[in-house]
Amino acid sequence: xxxxxxxxxxxxIERCDVAVVGGGPxxxxxxxxxxxxxxxxxxxxxxxxxxxxxxxxxxxxxLAKHGDFRPEGTSLISAVRASGVRCWTExxxxxxxxxxxxxxxxxxxxxxxxxxxxxVLVATGGYERSIPFxxxxxxxxxxxxxxxxxxxxxxxPVGQRAVVAGTGPFLLPVSCALLDVGVEVAxxxxxxxxxxxxxxxxxxxxxxxxxxxxxxxxAVLARRKVPLLQGWQxxxxxxxxxxxxxxxxxxxxxxxxxxxxxxxLAVAYGFRPATELVRLLGARCxxxxxxxxxxxxxxxxxxxxxxxVAGESAGIAGVHVARLRGExxxxxxxxxxxLPGAAEPAxxxxxxxxxxxxxxxxxxxxxxxxxxxxSGLCDGTVICRCEGxxxxxxxAADAVGWNDRNSVKGATRAGMGxxxxxxxxxxVAALCGASGSTEPFPARMPIKPVPIRVAMGExxxxxx
Amino acid sequence: xxxxxxxxVVIGAGxxxxxxxxxxxxAGHRVVVLxxxxxxxxxxxxxxxxxxxxxxxxxxPGQPIPADNRRFxxxxxxxxxxxxxxxxxxxxxxxxRRNGGFMVAETAEQTRELVEKNRMEAELGLRTEVLDGTAxxxxxPLLSERVVAATWCELDGYANPLLVAPxxxxxxxxxxxxxxxxxxxxxIARTGRTWxxxxxxxxxxxxxxxxxxxxxxxxxxxxxxxxxNMTPVAIQMHVTTRVRPIMRHLVQHIGEGxxxxxxxxxxxxxxxxxxxxxxxxxxxxxxxxASMRGNLxxxxxxxxxxxxxxxxxxxxxxxxxxxDEMPVIGEVPGAPGFFVAGGTYAFTLAPLWAxxxxxxxxxxxxPLPIDDLGPARLCADAAVTS
Numbered sequence: 001x002x003x004x005x006x007x008x009x010x011x012x013i014e015r016c017d018v019a020v021v022g023g024g025p026x027x028x029x030x031x032x033x034x035x036x037x038x039x040x041x042x043x044x045x046x047x048x049x050x051x052x053x054x055x056x057x058x059x060x061x062x063l064a065k066h067g068d069f070r071p072e073g074t075s076l077i078s079a080v081r082a083s084g085v086r087c088w089t090e091x092x093x094x095x096x097x098x099x100x101x102x103x104x105x106x107x108x109x110x111x112x113x114x115x116x117x118x119x120v121l122v123a124t125g126g127y128e129r130s131i132p133f134x135x136x137x138x139x140x141x142x143x144x145x146x147x148x149x150x151x152x153x154x155x156x157p158v159g160q161r162a163v164v165a166g167t168g169p170f171l172l173p174v175s176c177a178l179l180d181v182g183v184e185v186a187x188x189x190x191x192x193x194x195x196x197x198x199x200x201x202x203x204x205x206x207x208x209x210x211x212x213x214x215x216x217x218x219a220v221l222a223r224r225k226v227p228l229l230q231g232w233q234x235x236x237x238x239x240x241x242x243x244x245x246x247x248x249x250x251x252x253x254x255x256x257x258x259x260x261x262x263x264x265l266a267v268a269y270g271f272r273p274a275t276e277l278v279r280l281l282g283a284r285c286x287x288x289x290x291x292x293x294x295x296x297x298x299x300x301x302x303x304x305x306x307x308x309v310a311g312e313s314a315g316i317a318g319v320h321v322a323r324l325r326g327e328x329x330x331x332x333x334x335x336x337x338x339l340p341g342a343a344e345p346a347x348x349x350x351x352x353x354x355x356x357x358x359x360x361x362x363x364x365x366x367x368x369x370x371x372x373x374x375s376g377l378c379d380g381t382v383i384c385r386c387e388g389x390x391x392x393x394x395x396a397a398d399a400v401g402w403n404d405r406n407s408v409k410g411a412t413r414a415g416m417g418x419x420x421x422x423x424x425x426x427x428v429a430a431l432c433g434a435s436g437s438t439e440p441f442p443a444r445m446p447i448k449p450v451p452i453r454v455a456m457g458e459x460x461x462x463x464x
Numbered sequence: 465x466x467x468x469x470x471x472x473v474v475i476g477a478g479x480x481x482x483x484x485x486x487x488x489x490x491a492g493h494r495v496v497v498l499x500x501x502x503x504x505x506x507x508x509x510x511x512x513x514x515x516x517x518x519x520x521x522x523x524x525p526g527q528p529i530p531a532d533n534r535r536f537x538x539x540x541x542x543x544x545x546x547x548x549x550x551x552x553x554x555x556x557x558x559x560x561r562r563n564g565g566f567m568v569a570e571t572a573e574q575t576r577e578l579v580e581k582n583r584m585e586a587e588l589g590l591r592t593e594v595l596d597g598t599a600x601x602x603x604x605p606l607l608s609e610r611v612v613a614a615t616w617c618e619l620d621g622y623a624n625p626l627l628v629a630p631x632x633x634x635x636x637x638x639x640x641x642x643x644x645x646x647x648x649x650x651x652i653a654r655t656g657r658t659w660x661x662x663x664x665x666x667x668x669x670x671x672x673x674x675x676x677x678x679x680x681x682x683x684x685x686x687x688x689x690x691x692x693n694m695t696p697v698a699i700q701m702h703v704t705t706r707v708r709p710i711m712r713h714l715v716q717h718i719g720e721g722x723x724x725x726x727x728x729x730x731x732x733x734x735x736x737x738x739x740x741x742x743x744x745x746x747x748x749x750x751x752x753x754a755s756m757r758g759n760l761x762x763x764x765x766x767x768x769x770x771x772x773x774x775x776x777x778x779x780x781x782x783x784x785x786x787x788d789e790m791p792v793i794g795e796v797p798g799a800p801g802f803f804v805a806g807g808t809y810a811f812t813l814a815p816l817w818a819x820x821x822x823x824x825x826x827x828x829x830x831p832l833p834i835d836d837l838g839p840a841r842l843c844a845d846a847a848v849t850s
Contacts, residue, residue, distance in 0.1 A: 098741065098753055402477070402633070402645030407502035410509055410626045413729070418705055420777065442748060449705050449774035456760040458771070 012113070016040045016086070018333055019103055019117035021093050021277060024052020025319050026311025027123035028076050029326030030333075035083035037330075037339045042115055043080065044091045044105065050077045052125055053145065054319045056153050069152055088113075094454070095445035096280040101306060104445075106454045119306050119333045122278045122294075123326065126312035128268035129291075131166075131373050132383050132391070132427055134236040140243025140264050144174040147266035151177040158183060159264025163246045165189035165234045167367040168270040172217035175226060178266075185226045186260045189248050191269070191373070193230040194366040201366065207359045232258075233373065234267055251370065269369045271316045272426075279443035281307045289369065290426045299345075300329025301336075308333055317360035324353040374430040383431065384424040386417020391431060398432035406441065408432050415441055418449060465666060470496040470642075472672045472825060473661045475649055475684050477503030479625070480805050481676035482632035483818035486554070489639035491822055496668050497633070497641060498661065500648035500680070504629035507678045508811065510781025512701055512735040513625035514714055514723050515560075516812045517544045518567055518592050518617035519581050524699060524721045524737030525758065531789040531808065533581075535836075537588045539791070539813055542832055544619050546815035556631035558623045559728045565620025565714030566600060568611045568766055574719045575613040581718070582615055592617045606711055608768050620714045622725050622733075625811060632818075652687040657800060659688075672825050675804040679745060679782035681792075685804060685839075690796050692804065692842045695787050698740035698749035700780040702756060704773040706730035717766060724763050724770070732773060734763045740780030749780040783808065786842060793817055794838030795824065804839045 018034050020027045023045035031043045043050070049057045055073025058066065068074050081087060090108035097104060101120065105113040128143040135141070140159060144166065147158040151174075161184040164175045175185050194201060195218070204211055221228055229248070235257070236247040246265050249257040272291040279285060283302035285292040293315050300308045310329040311322040327349055334342035377383075379392025389412045397403050397411040405428065408414065414428045415421030421428070421441045446455065472488050474481045477499035489495045497503075517540050519533045551558050569575045578594055585592045593616045600614035601607050607614070633643050644663070651662040652673065661668045677684040679696035686692075711726045721736035738755035756778055764771040784806040786792055791807035803824060805817050820830035 095753070104753075400630075400634070402499065402503050402643050404502045404505075404646075407505050407509070410504065411630055413626075416777070418776065444777060444779065445751070446775055446777070449776050451771075452704065452760055452764060452773050452775050453771040455775045456757045456764065456771075458761070 013102065014042060014113065014115045016042045016115065016117050017337060018042075018119045018121060019044065019115045020121045020123060021103065022052060022123035022125055022311065022313070023047070023050035023087070023089070024123060024125050024311060024322065025054050025076075026322040026326035027052070027121070028055070028080050029323040030121055030123065030310055030330040031085045032076070032080050032083055033327055033330035034333060034339075035080070035085045037334050037341045039334070039337065039339055041085045042088055042117070043085050044088045044093055044103070044115070046090065046092045048090055050080065050087060050089060053149075054322075056149060058153050062153070062155050066155055092448060092450070093277060094447050094450040096277070100280075100282045100304070106450050110451050110454055112454045112457045118337055119308060120281060121300070121308040121310060121329060121333065122281065122313055123309070123311040124274040124277055124313045126271040126273050126316055127422060129270050129272050129369065129426070130423055131269050131369065132377060132381055132424070133234055134378065134381050135238055136267075137382055137385050138237050138239055138243045139241070140239065141237050142264065142266050143268045144170055144266040145268070147264065148174045148177050151181045151183070155181055157181045158266065159262065160184060161186055161262045162264035162266060163187050163189060163234070163248075163260050163262050165248070165265065165267040166269045167191045167369065169214060169363060169367070170270070172214060172221070174266060176217050176220045179220065179224050179226070183264070185224070186262055187248075188221065188226060188228045189232045189234060190228065190230045191233045191251060191370060192367050195228065195230055200362075203362045204359070204366070207355070207362070210359055234265065237265055251372070269373070270367055271312060273313045273315060275313060276443045276447045278302060278307065278309050278313065280445065280447070283307050283309070290429055299332045300325060301332055315360070316364070317357055321353065321356035321360060324349060324356060328353055371430065374427050383427050384412075384414035384417065386419055387413040389414040394428055394431045403432070405429050405432055409441065420444070467667045467669060470494050470668045470670045472496070472674060473498060473659070473668050473670045474674045474676055475661070476675070476677035476680070477629065477633060477643060477645070478506060478508035478676065478678050479504070479629040479632070479814045480508075480678075480810050480817055481674065482629040482636065483814045484674050484676060484805065484821045485641045485643070486632045486636040486639070487818040487822040488825060489636045489641040491826065493825070495636065495641040496670075497636070497643045498647045498649055498663060499643070499645050502645050503633055503643065504626070507782045507784060508629050509625055510701065510779055511625050511811050512723055512733055513622045513727075513811060514725070515544070515547055515562070515621040515623060516540060516809060517619035517621075518565065518590065518615060519585055520809065521567065521577065521581055521718050522716065522721050522736075524739070525755070526739050527721075527737070527789065529789055534584060534588070535790065536809065537585065537590060538832060539816060541588075541590060543813045543816040546819065547623070550815055554631045554635045556627065556634070558627045558631055560621065560623040561712070561728065562619060562621035563712040564616060564618040565716060566604060566607070566614040566616055567716045567718050568600065568607065569613040569718050570610050571612070571719070577718055578613050578615050590617070590619075604711070604713060604715070606767050606769055607715075608766055610765060622714055622727065624727065628814070649684060649687060652684070652689070654689070654799070659801060672801045673803065674821060674825075675802065676806060678784040678806055679743070681784055681804060681806045685796065688796070688799060688802050690799055690802070690843065692792075692839055693787055694806075694842065695785050696743060696745070696782050697785050698743040698780045698782050699737045700735070700740045700751040700755055700759075700778060702734040702759060702778040703776050704732040704734070704770070705776045707732070707773060710769070715767060717762070720762055722759070722762055722766065724767055731776065732770060734759060734770065736762070737783070743782055745782070749782060751778045751780045784810065788841070791817070791837050792839050792842055793820060793834055797840050797843060
């Protein structure tokens with residue numbers, strides 16, 4: 001039989017000037033600027049409401065009782081909706097057509113849609129960087145971002161008593177938010193030593209506003225007598241059926257380990273960009289410290305023509321930079337599309353962006369992820385939670401001497417579960433870094449599992 | 465640069481190279497396996513893993529001519545037996561499942577083909593059964609009303625292609641075989657009856673070379689001074705997320721390239737030899753969206769429950785096809801000691817080809833006649849039969 005003709009188009013193709021994928025701070029900001037310049041913009045987001053992670057909305061009774069959360073998000077979202085941007089919420093971009101431009105989308109009713117745009121802006125954000133440790137799969141072990149959403153959007157305490165751990169400035173506001181909803185924070189466990197005087201810390205003095213923000217969080221922790229341990233790491237979570245105890249050790253093992261009886265542990269080691277879509281669109285990325293970062297011209301242009309990236313998916317730098325990147329990338333797109341009214345971004349905007357990105361470089365420098373976190377894992381530690389693959393199995397597959405990272409995946413199933421290696425790929429790579437090629441797991445379709453009927457281009461009623 | 469000697473140099477660590485290496489090492493030969501990248505990463509690791517025992521009938525979409533299914537069947541039967549105790553012989557769990565398989569028909573014409581196929585199978589010694597649509601559905605209620613008939617073969621099955629070649633290699637190594645990954649062969653020379661096979665970090669002198677390089681068979685043959693007319697293609701597979709055990713059988717279609725099964729991990733694997741976007745021998749072949757839609761639509765037509773599952777992943781991999789769609793196995797004419805093994809249905813036939821190669825290398829005769837499947841017909845000057 002012939003396969004010359006595509007049996008069916010994947011839903012009707014929507015055409016627009018710009019498709020913005022991701023309705024967080026960067027995507028919202030870019031969509032707004034482009035719409036104001038007269039571009040026909042479709043903004044796609046997986047969630048029911050725009051906002052992304054940072055501007056996640058409070059709903060229903062929580063909203064009524066506690067008021068709006070981060071009201072600047074509400075006004076940004078309203079401005080976007082009023083600007084004529086077509087907002088496709090509950091729409092998941094799962095793939096890219098053969099032209100490396102058309103976006104394949106699963107709509108809210110699991111109906112197939114496609115979007116063909118003159119420019120695609122990827123603003124898909126980042127992931128919290130989870131690093132495996134013994135017991136990390138126990139219920140009660142969550143990421144700081146998850147604990148924060150529970151505390152802020154839903155006003156739900158993640159547990160009665162918690163340890164907040166990992167690395168990054170993010171641990172401080174998360175701890176404060178937990179205190180605010182009545183969680184007893186037993187300790188903040190930071191693997192680095194960023195809050196001690198050093199030359200690297202001195203570089204942060206150039207950013208007094210950011211430092212003042214951190215100082216206020218630290219003041220809250222001090223007032224509530226929450227210990228902030230630096231140079232310590234979580235090594236083990238224990239409990240029968242759910243988390244009961246967390247064990248921490250000092251990096252280098254100079255001090256005796258400590259244990260905390262807690263029912264919640266919020267742990268992650270910063271963030272990394274979500275690059276699956278950028279890669280499927282043909283843009284090149286580079287590997288830094290085991291994570292992929294899209295190559296850009298500094299103004300959102302990737303190496304693929306017509307493909308742009310902004311926000312955390314362009315590199316982790318926080319909400320201020322995300323919004324500025326959205327604005328600056330919108331200007332790049334407007335110029336490249338020749339939109340009337342396209343103009344250079346304001347010099348003040350570029351200056352603030354440069355300063356913001358400089359601060360994020362300082363932050364990356366202050367909060368690195370030590371290699372020993374992974375290399376020191378014992379063989380029994382589960383690395384791939386989806387498929388239950390341990391460090392020992394990965395090391396054994398690597399040790400046969402003829403496997404590379406992708407064949408270790410094949411031999412162990414690490415990275416083959418529903419998350420497709422999003423969580424464990426860096427750990428798998430680190431565990432078998434020495435042998436063979438070091439190419440990362442390729443970005444593959446579907447980016448996230450998609451209903452078969454959507455993949456084959458049919459709505460529910462069409463298949464009998 | 466070092467020069468070493470070996471009894472046999474196997475080029476390619478896919479399932480055929482690995483199986484041949486195991487068979488030969490177990491027979492006492494000093495075997496070296498040279499693999500350009502990581503073992504089992506190409507056709508053997510990306511294939512569906514079907515054990516095709518009922519007669520091959522369908523063409524891949526786009527396949528120009530059908531395989532000679534009558535010629536294939538005795539090979540499949542011999543391979544079927546060898547798969548029976550392979551896990552014991554390799555002392556490994558290969559997730560071999562022999563729960564039988566259906567080949568379905570949707571039209572009267574296809575039903576006639578099923579009946580003819582069933583008659584031929586009986587004649588050649590394979591027991592299959594023709595069921596009407598209702599009987600097929602009572603055996604497998606997941607089949608849609610569009611199925612008007614099906615043949616049933618209790619020997620059909622599948623194994624996990626990610627496990628088989630590595631298990632062969634591990635067993636080969638226990639018999640002393642040396643496996644070198646990331647060692648592309650750069651040069652093959654011959655002095656008298658000795659071959660010198662070189663990689664960037666060493667040369668092996670050997671009386672016997674086995675070219676089991678899959679889609680690179682043609683290139684490796686050319687290094688050895690022979691032009692073989694191979695026609696490699698790239699095909700693709702689709703897999704759903706895990707679901708509870710729902711289907712134990714292999715389901716194929718007599719008129720179209722289609723195979724569906726649920727593997728032991730719970731995923732449904734959907735394939736059928738649909739062509740990938742293009743064959744990329746320097747990197748990874750990319751799946752085609754048109755093939756994805758075609759394959760999924762067709763599979764959901766026969767097994768409607770699939771439409772409600774989630775597509776987890778798809779991938780493409782090469783297939784070492786020949787112009788006549790038949791396997792190639794044997795010594796290359798004019799190149800004594802230089803053997804080639806490959807071609808379609810290599811996964812099912814691997815244990816048989818390993819045994820045949822071991823006997824050919826030892827100067828004996830293969831377990832069943834395969835002279836007609838030798839590389840002579842693919843040599844550049846030979847006329848291609850169809």
